Amino acid sequence: MTPAPKPSLDMSVSVAGIEMKNPVMAASGTFGYGVEFEDVVTLERLGGFVTKGLSREPMPGNPPPRLFETAAGMLNAIGLQNVGVQAFVSEKLPLLRKIKNIVFFCNVFGHTQQEYEEVVRVLNDGEGIAGYELNVSCPNTACGGIAFGTDPRMLSDVVSAVKKIATRPVIVKLSPNVTSIPQMARVAEEAGADAISLVNTFVAMAIDAETRKPRISNVTAGLSGPAIKPIALRMVWEAAKTVKVPVIGIGGIGTAEDVIEFLLAGATAIEVGTVNYWDPCACESLVDSLAKWCLEHRIEKLSSLTGGLQLG
Numbered sequence: 347m348t349p350a351p352k353p354s355l356d357m358s359v360s361v362a363g364i365e366m367k368n369p370v371m372a373a374s375g376t377f378g379y380g381v382e383f384e385d386v387v388t389l390e391r392l393g394g395f396v397t398k399g400l401s402r403e404p405m406p407g408n409p410p411p412r413l414f415e416t417a418a419g420m421l422n423a424i425g426l427q428n429v430g431v432q433a434f435v436s437e438k439l440p441l442l443r444k445i446k447n448i449v450f451f452c453n454v455f456g457h458t459q460q461e462y463e464e465v466v467r468v469l470n471d472g473e474g475i476a477g478y479e480l481n482v483s484c485p486n487t488a489c490g491g492i493a494f495g496t497d498p499r500m501l502s503d504v505v506s507a508v509k510k511i512a513t514r515p516v517i518v519k520l521s522p523n524v525t526s527i528p529q530m531a532r533v534a535e536e537a538g539a540d541a542i543s544l545v546n547t548f549v550a551m552a553i554d555a556e557t558r559k560p561r562i563s564n565v566t567a568g569l570s571g572p573a574i575k576p577i578a579l580r581m582v583w584e585a586a587k588t589v590k591v592p593v594i595g596i597g598g599i600g601t602a603e604d605v606i607e608f609l610l611a612g613a614t615a616i617e618v619g620t621v622n623y624w625d626p627c628a629c630e631s632l633v634d635s636l637a638k639w640c641l642e643h644r645i646e647k648l649s650s651l652t653g654g655l656q657l658g
């Protein structure tokens with residue numbers, strides 16, 4: 347008897363012209379510069395990963411306490427600690443270049459539009475980077491500290507300025523701390539974004555009732571993890587309905603079902619953040635459980651699920 351043909355499964359996705367083996371990416375700030383995970387994760391099995399946010403100058407971040415676990419979530423106010431773009435290019439990039447078949451994006455931020463441009467100019471000279479992810483949740487110190495991503499004009503200006511000089515695709519990572527996600531998604535697309543990713547963390551806080559002090563030295567912090575998933579899912583659905591460029595879903599993703607829900611809402615790929623803190627191998631395990639889910643549900647082409655939400 348001839349054996350039954352093995353079911354075929356294609357998990358590949360394409361985001362802004364970048365081909366990835368599967369839609370599972372590790373999110374910025376939860377996966378270091380990638381190299382730190384090399385011993386525990388087979389990096390080439392991931393769809394991709396995003397580096398910690400890079401700024402023009404190195405930044406020490408905020409004083410502790412800067413992490414606090416909440417019900418089903420995590421608060422962080424790391425303060426964008428990073429080695430600075432020059433050290434990334436001279437010290438981290440050569441290590442990443444030694445690892446074959448990986449896809450990684452550099453997360454970029456600045457305190458002024460010029461700083462974003464300067465970081466991108468430095469990265470343009472580095473080799474092996476698939477693209478840039480702009481963190482626009484950062485306050486613009488030249489405009490009273492309002493976050494770039496919460497003001498349509500500032501968002502448009504920073505995205506167009508970066509697009510003019512970037513030699514690689516630009517993903518714009520939207521802030522969820524806005525009234526209208528469709529409006530911000532449209533602004534980013536019109537300014538030239540090749541893809542958008544959402545969501546970044548939600549501004550939140552926690553207080554210690556005994557000491558009457560904030561749990562985080564910065565007082566306010568960003569909420570992430572399973573607690574934010576339903577809100578992130580709604581925002582991804584709203585954004586994907588609005589723009590034509592690919593959407594990358596982020597927020598509380600930890601299981602294969604979570605990934606499928608984000609794809610159905612319209613995402614082409616997803617990023618996994620906080621779960622990496624509980625299990626550093628979470629992204630790689632997720633690739634396996636996603637493949638299992640697809641085989642069990644007789645899905646042959648994972649990308650066919652994108653936008654497949656059934657209404658009514």
Ligand SMILES: Cc1cc2nc3c(=O)[nH]c(=O)nc-3n(C[C@H](O)[C@H](O)[C@H](O)COP(=O)(O)O)c2cc1C
Nearest residue numbers: 373374375399422481545546570571597598619620
């Ligand atoms: C400790 C920590 C640091 C982060 N640093 C960055 C960063 O540097 N740049 C950025 O764009 N997002 C950063 N994020 C946001 C995550 O990339 C992600 O958008 C957010 O945590 C939501 O996903 P999650 O619920 O899966 O964690 C950080 C998140 C955490 C928890």
